């Protein structure tokens with residue numbers, strides 16, 4: 003089977019482009035507007051949609067009915083031109099002088115991200131990280147149901163984690179089928195991750211969230227997202243070093259001036 007490396011993809015897959023009938027069942031009060039977009043949404047826009055959603059949810063919790071593009075851009079930490087462009091991919095342009103309807107925009111973004119339907123998730127590797135992920139309550143409220151937790155270690159299998167009994171990895175294929183798993187989360191050591199990924203894909207899973215420090219090879223049509231906190235720390239270290247470098251230069255100039 004031909005394989006595509008995860009970082010080569012630039013656009014979202016079909017599951018993010020068209021809402022299902024199922025998704026529309028959860029439609030809130032506001033009437034639908036026409037959706038002119040037929041093409042894919044750029045990956046960078048998709049990555050910002052959850053940020054807009056979080057900002058909108060805070061506004062909604064505060065009882066704010068509408069928000070200007072500038073207000074939402076500030077809350078989300080982006081510039082307003084970028085925000086307007088991003089939202090235009092959803093067919094959402096706001097109303098001049100009024101802005102965006104907060105509840106409807108929440109619905110539009112949720113629909114685009116596929117959050118108006120429930121997703122069944124399996125976590126593979128129930129060590130420190132897998133247990134923490136399984137016990138995190140925030141997934142359920144965002145439409146991600148942890149349906150199964152699996153591990154290869156027989157001393158872990160059968161234990162209860164987040165209200166679920168840990169299943170043996172040998173039951174992976176049957177579990178994916180029975181629990182209708184859409185998203186596989188890999189929290190195994192790096193050496194086991196590709197094998198687990200292959201089995202998930204073989205079982206029909208087309209979305210994988212990988213925490214193991216390894217680049218996974220997957221066939222076309224499978225989306226892999228990699229989470230690596232050490233990369234985030236390294237980026238912060240880079241900026242920290244630049245800040246300190248700047249301070250170092252200032253001190254050096256001051257010292258040099260003192261000498262002169």
Ligand SMILES: NC(=O)c1ccc[n+]([C@@H]2O[C@H](COP(=O)([O-])OP(=O)(O)OC[C@H]3O[C@@H](n4cnc5c(N)ncnc54)[C@H](O)[C@@H]3O)[C@@H](O)[C@H]2O)c1
Pocket residue numbers: 126127128129130131132152153154155158171189190191192194197198212213214215229230231232
């Ligand atoms: N992305 C991040 O930011 C981040 C942060 C912490 C840890 N990690 C990574 O997450 C992974 C898990 O870390 P941890 O601290 O929980 O490790 P851990 O050793 O506590 O847990 C790993 C679990 O995977 C199980 N396992 C091993 N091979 C398996 C297989 N073939 N099938 C199913 N289960 C299998 C083990 O039995 C164990 O329970 C590691 O790869 C680690 O490097 C990533």
